[in-house]
Amino acid sequence: MREVFVVGSGMVPFGRYPNLLLEDFAGKAVLEAVADSGVNRKQIDMAVFSSSNGGRVAGQRVLRELSLTGMPIVNVENACAGGGTSLHVGWMAVASGLHDVVLVVGMEKMEKGLIPPNPGEYEAFLGKTLPAKYALRASKHMQRYGLTKEQLAMVSVKNHRAGALNPYAHYQEEVTLDQVLQSRPVAEPLTLLQCCPTTDGAAALIIVSAEVARQLEVKPVRIAASILKSGIYRNPAKGQSASDDDLAERAGAAAYEMAGMAPSDVNVAEVHDAFTIGEILAYENLGFCPRGEGGRLVEDGVTSLGGRLPVNPSGGRLSLGHPLGATGVAQVVELSRQLQGRSGARQVAGAKTALAHVQGGSTPGIGTGAAAVHILTV
Amino acid sequence: MSEKAASSTRIRPRIGRWEIDDQGEVVLLGTRCGECGEVAFPEHQICVNCGSESTSEIRIKGPTTLRNYTIVHQLPPGFESPWVVGYGEFDGQMVILAPIVGATRDELHEGVALGLCVGVTKVEDDGEELHSYQFTPLKA
Numbered sequence A: 001m002r003e004v005f006v007v008g009s010g011m012v013p014f015g016r017y018p019n020l021l022l023e024d025f026a027g028k029a030v031l032e033a034v035a036d037s038g039v040n041r042k043q044i045d046m047a048v049f050s051s052s053n054g055g056r057v058a059g060q061r062v063l064r065e066l067s068l069t070g071m072p073i074v075n076v077e078n079a080c081a082g083g084g085t086s087l088h089v090g091w092m093a094v095a096s097g098l099h100d101v102v103l104v105v106g107m108e109k110m111e112k113g114l115i116p117p118n119p120g121e122y123e124a125f126l127g128k129t130l131p132a133k134y135a136l137r138a139s140k141h142m143q144r145y146g147l148t149k150e151q152l153a154m155v156s157v158k159n160h161r162a163g164a165l166n167p168y169a170h171y172q173e174e175v176t177l178d179q180v181l182q183s184r185p186v187a188e189p190l191t192l193l194q195c196c197p198t199t200d201g202a203a204a205l206i207i208v209s210a211e212v213a214r215q216l217e218v219k220p221v222r223i224a225a226s227i228l229k230s231g232i233y234r235n236p237a238k239g240q241s242a243s244d245d246d247l248a249e250r251a252g253a254a255a256y257e258m259a260g261m262a263p264s265d266v267n268v269a270e271v272h273d274a275f276t277i278g279e280i281l282a283y284e285n286l287g288f289c290p291r292g293e294g295g296r297l298v299e300d301g302v303t304s305l306g307g308r309l310p311v312n313p314s315g316g317r318l319s320l321g322h323p324l325g326a327t328g329v330a331q332v333v334e335l336s337r338q339l340q341g342r343s344g345a346r347q348v349a350g351a352k353t354a355l356a357h358v359q360g361g362s363t364p365g366i367g368t369g370a371a372a373v374h375i376l377t378v
Numbered sequence B: 001m002s003e004k005a006a007s008s009t010r011i012r013p014r015i016g017r018w019e020i021d022d023q024g025e026v027v028l029l030g031t032r033c034g035e036c037g038e039v040a041f042p043e044h045q046i047c048v049n050c051g052s053e054s055t056s057e058i059r060i061k062g063p064t065t066l067r068n069y070t071i072v073h074q075l076p077p078g079f080e081s082p083w084v085v086g087y088g089e090f091d092g093q094m095v096i097l098a099p100i101v102g103a104t105r106d107e108l109h110e111g112v113a114l115g116l117c118v119g120v121t122k123v124e125d126d127g128e129e130l131h132s133y134q135f136t137p138l139k140a
């Protein structure tokens, strides 16, 4: 396999675009990524798009506006993991030698309120909303390991503090621990400020072979690992770990193996904090701390900007926002810029290695549908 | 189920089958794998655990042991709010998610035994009542 490099990144500010089509704003992220990389946009020989609500041939509709036509264009749907999935598909295309310059785009326009379940999701039919799914994971963790409500809320406080420094973030305002705890309950113990808002957005990357990267003037970011996994059946009644945790653990372990690295090598990470508990569990599943100690990790400030391992310096899903299909790409926009030293007030000093983790989509009985983990290095 | 529910053309997810036995007890109808023994509810004709096609029906009765639960406040139309859902464990064999009805906060904690019942879980906007299995505190 060939080495693959991120050489360009682009993004539109995340927020609400009620009066715009995807075609109106996603192209801006593409043009920014192209300009950032220095490639001629006619060099792009494949494009991979991710969205869950974008409709048919969404990528073709966006690229038509930019007069980019004729190349293979793949449209990916993998719920919250769609963006990471599209990067994985693009990575495969370059790593395999089939393509040299691939455009990867995540984009989404969201409907307000709860994400409606698929018609076949029987647990949702019984009242297990998406926040309830995460609330159940939180209640289990509180029982078993003593995670506190305050520790959960601290994830939101931390991520909003980072988001307040990010001009791309949907909510650029700090929140206090009290505000998080006192906001209205959505599914106990999760309150409103522990759930991602409704956000539209688009993000884009240019990924290339080593040969192409050498011809450009930018600082290339190497994709040291690109892993995609899906959930498998687990039975917690028999002491097996929950399928959601098992999935992230397997994806993380495979990524560390591919990169030849360990969790301790990671300097900065973006993990899936659609709900606060998601970030706590990600710490544990990705090996940032032992099982059961995720609450203490955030409480001790280890994962804050300025801590030993800053997590979600973009503001995360909670503050940057979570346009489903865009998220995994936006994470790598943030992390590649961190590794290039371009992150301004949010810069993690001296960061050399970064990890991006997304997971999502519910499949009854086998938990989360997909997880993608990428490790980036300079 | 009501006549109305039976005549509905609405597509519903397969939440699993149940029946009421001679003693009036709710019995969930799942499957057990002939190869690995894994129990599944709702039923799976192909074993969720090992992929074997040799599965047969198994009858699952309460009580169940509550593992964890959440009180849900933001719900789609048709649910009563707040609405409680939780995972019940059956004899160390399997866990099933169900709504929990008729319980006070004090009655809800890990390890408590809950019985099975059937009740209205959701009311559609045309008034059609959708029933399901539910968990409820055991009567003393």
Ligand SMILES: [Zn+2]
Residues within 6 Å of the ligand: B033, B034, B035, B036, B037, B038, B047, B048, B049, B050, B051, B052
């Ligand atoms: Zn089996």
